[in-house]
Amino acid sequence: MNHNDRALHWLYLLGGALTALCATTSARHGAYWYAAGLAAVTFLLVIAAIREYVDADERRAAAVRAERAVRVRALSDERQLRQIADSLGHSCCERWWTSCGAEHASTCRNQGVQR
Numbered sequence: 136m137n138h139n140d141r142a143l144h145w146l147y148l149l150g151g152a153l154t155a156l157c158a159t160t161s162a163r164h165g166a167y168w169y170a171a172g173l174a175a176v177t178f179l180l181v182i183a184a185i186r187e188y189v190d191a192d193e194r195r196a197a198a199v200r201a202e203r204a205v206r207v208r209a210l211s212d213e214r215q216l217r218q219i220a221d222s223l224g225h226s227c228c229e230r231w232w233t234s235c236g237a238e239h240a241s242t243c244r245n246q247g248v249q250r
């Protein structure tokens with residue numbers, strides 16, 4: 136739950152408490168229709184607060200799943216790159232790449248080594 140979710144959650148609860156107080160006051164003064172309406176609004180605000188809490192939990196779980204999927208994909212990519220490097224005999228210089236593995240650059244440490 137981030138700051139906005141938490142603030143919205145507490146605003147819903149605060150609004151629910153305020154409308155509950157207004158409903159109680161209306162009922163004490165005999166305004167039963169107002170009390171019923173305010174009680175309904177209180178109920179809706181409590182439902183909204185609960186949904187906000189549950190949705191934030193689901194969003195957090197979805198974010199964790201997405202992060203895990205990205206890590207798995209990154210590991211898979213890294214594994215594939217390692218396999219390619221292994222199959223190419225761990226290239227060492229740009230000249231080696233551009234000559235399809237036939238030549239090494241003059242500064243390459245593997246110059247003269249045949250693969």
Ligand SMILES: [Zn+2]
Nearest residue numbers: 227228239243
């Ligand atoms: Zn080289």
